[in-house]
Amino acid sequence: MTPQSSFDLIVIGAGPGGYVCAFRAAQLGLKVALVEKRATLGGTCLNVGCIPSKALLASSEHYAFAKGHASEHGIKIDGVSLDVAAMLKKKDGIVQKLTGGVAALAKARKVTVFTGEARFISATEISLAGNTGAPSASLTAKNIVIATGSAPVELPFLKFDGTTILSSTEALTLPSVPKTLAVVGGGAIHGGTEIGAVMVTYFRHRCGKCGRRDGRLLRKRRADRDDMALGGEDVAGCMRVGEGVVIKEQVEILECLR
Numbered sequence: 001m002t003p004q005s006s007f008d009l010i011v012i013g014a015g016p017g018g019y020v021c022a023f024r025a026a027q028l029g030l031k032v033a034l035v036e037k038r039a040t041l042g043g044t045c046l047n048v049g050c051i052p053s054k055a056l057l058a059s060s061e062h063y064a065f066a067k068g069h070a071s072e073h074g075i076k077i078d079g080v081s082l083d084v085a086a087m088l089k090k091k092d093g094i095v096q097k098l099t100g101g102v103a104a105l106a107k108a109r110k111v112t113v114f115t116g117e118a119r120f121i122s123a124t125e126i127s128l129a130g131n132t133g134a135p136s137a138s139l140t141a142k143n144i145v146i147a148t149g150s151a152p153v154e155l156p157f158l159k160f161d162g163t164t165i166l167s168s169t170e171a172l173t174l175p176s177v178p179k180t181l182a183v184v185g186g187g188a189i190h191g192g193t194e195i196g197a198v199m200v201t202y203f204r205h206r207c208g209k210c211g212r213r214d215g216r217l218l219r220k221r222r223a224d225r226d227d228m229a230l231g232g233e234d235v236a237g238c239m240r241v242g243e244g245v246v247i248k249e250q251v252e253i254l255e256c257l258r
């Protein structure tokens with residue numbers, strides 16, 4: 001393990017909470033280390049949250065305009081079709097630009113960035129684990145800020161498998177069009193509503209959504225869509241059928257196929 005480096009402040013996690021804290025502390029004159037286990041800075045928001053979801057949302061609105069509304073403005077566009085790979089490339093380019101921008105700001109503010117998973121050794125010392133999980137360096141500071149954010153939580157009976165049952169992270173990189181889709185949970189922030197909206201706009205396929213609390217939100221946003229079905233009950237279970245999943249609500253069954 002590389003010998004200790006010492007700082008006034010260590011910030012663990014380079015999401016919007018962590019990097020803003022690190023930059024401000026450096027501006028105020030502290031010697032700051034920013035530790036991030038992802039390869040890029042910006043946290044959930046820039047890498048797998050707000051920014052990529054908004055990029056896909058913007059693409060979906062362009063598609064909907066070209067396909068359905070341009071002609072209302074007297075603009076004729078023939079042969080509108082989807083290139084999902086190009087859309088994902090556009091989204092990835094935006095993410096890359098913004099995460100790179102945060103790295104450039106860190107450098108400009110003389111914040112030292114470490115890549116690795118931070119683990120506490122004591123109240124003033126952390127170790128960094130690299131790809132292998134083995135501690136590669138240790139850092140000390142009088143003050144340590146924990147800004148480690150959140151991660152998708154799976155339901156016990158709907159475990160993420162990366163192909164059929166997806167977290168919001170994998171939903172942002174779907175390489176092809178699912179035939180049908182159920183979004184479980186519809187909080188605006190966590191993308192349920194947005195991801196449902198993106199998929200319906202792109203693909204014009206039936207999109208079901210379950211989860212008791214958020215039905216009103218989606219209904220308000222997409223009152224004009226008849227291709228979004230709303231469930232109003234808790235999800236009670238799920239069963240795999242071929243390449244798809246059957247989700248059982250307390251009163252209804254939704255079938256979802258890749």
Ligand SMILES: Cc1cc2nc3c(=O)[nH]c(=O)nc-3n(C[C@H](O)[C@H](O)[C@H](O)COP(=O)(O)OP(=O)(O)OC[C@H]3O[C@@H](n4cnc5c(N)ncnc54)[C@H](O)[C@@H]3O)c2cc1C
Nearest residue numbers: 013015016017037043044045049050117118148149150191
């Ligand atoms: C699909 C989606 C869409 C969203 N859209 C919006 C939106 O439109 N508007 C909005 O305001 N919010 C949105 N959010 C929420 C937003 O992303 C979060 O509120 C925000 O990212 C929280 O910032 P944070 O800094 O607290 O945590 P995070 O952004 O989660 O950052 C924490 C960082 O800590 C790192 N980390 C964790 N443990 C360690 C460790 N031990 N060592 C080193 N690093 C570690 C993680 O890798 C991560 O990069 C969305 C989220 C999702 C998933």
